[in-house]
Amino acid sequence: EDKVVQSPLSLVVHExxxxxLNCSYEVTNFRSLLWYKQEKKAPTFLFMLTSSGIEKKSGxxxxxxxxxxxxxILNITATQTGDSAIYLCAVTRGAQKLVxxxxxxxxxxx
Amino acid sequence: KAGVTQTPRYLIKTRGQxxxxxxxxxxxxxxxxxxxxxxxxxxxxxxxxxxxTQRNKGxxxxxxxxxxxxxxxxxxxxxxxxxxxxxxxxxxxxxxxxDDGTLEKLFFGSGTQLSVL
Numbered sequence: 001e002d003k004v005v006q007s008p009l010s011l012v013v014h015e016x017x018x019x020x021l022n023c024s025y026e027v028t029n030f031r032s033l034l035w036y037k038q039e040k041k042a043p044t045f046l047f048m049l050t051s052s053g054i055e056k057k058s059g060x061x062x063x064x065x066x067x068x069x070x071x072x073i074l075n076i077t078a079t080q081t082g083d084s085a086i087y088l089c090a091v092t093r094g095a096q097k098l099v100x101x102x103x104x105x106x107x108x109x110x
Numbered sequence: 111k112a113g114v115t116q117t118p119r120y121l122i123k124t125r126g127q128x129x130x131x132x133x134x135x136x137x138x139x140x141x142x143x144x145x146x147x148x149x150x151x152x153x154x155x156x157x158x159x160x161x162x163t164q165r166n167k168g169x170x171x172x173x174x175x176x177x178x179x180x181x182x183x184x185x186x187x188x189x190x191x192x193x194x195x196x197x198x199x200x201x202x203x204x205x206x207x208x209d210d211g212t213l214e215k216l217f218f219g220s221g222t223q224l225s226v227l
Contacts, residue, residue, distance in 0.1 A: 097168065
């Protein structure tokens with residue numbers, strides 16, 4: 001059975017700190033790993049990673065995939081209160097069916 | 111371009127009733143999928159529709175069903191509601207384009223929060 005495990009489940013930091021969120025997975029015929037940010041209801045797309053070792057960046061956010069060790073990390077530097085959200089990791093075999101982890105609830109205190 | 115629209119936003123039902131949720135995908139998106147989100151189980155895949163056909167299905171009982179119309183709009187139905195069906199139901203759409211990852215990049219709606227009493 002496909003499985004995605006995120007850690008930590010919850011994280012509280014101060015504004016300006018750097019955080020690293022982890023996602024490990026077990027999936028047959030892996031195709032891609034995706035990161036989403038869920039602030040209120042609708043998860044919004046952050047990154048899709050398919051190749052190992054290639055960092056994706058968007059502003060203060062970056063992510064990398066290690067297909068050999070079956071994990072990905074999401075880094076957020078110089079955190080702001082607006083980064084407070086649940087961060088979701090999901091994997092797919094290529095079909096529409098995404099398998100999600102439990103999510104990491106990130107709280108940024110001013 | 112309008113995003114994924116789900117209606118209603120909130121719904122309160124009692125056990126044994128049935129419910130229908132609606133989803134309008136982003137214009138041009140032909141694939142629509144449904145997910146259930148609960149605090150205990152996280153986001154779980156229900157099913158996916160493309161061109162009015164169910165293409166993928168998750169591990170939910172037959173009480174959960176769906177359909178897609180010719181304009182790509184989709185509905186999800188839950189019959190004989192149980193307390194455990196209380197959840198946020200999220201709809202997502204994506205392009206079913208060439209093999210470049212567009213299929214997996216889902217755009218989510220704001221969901222329907224269903225409470226079963």
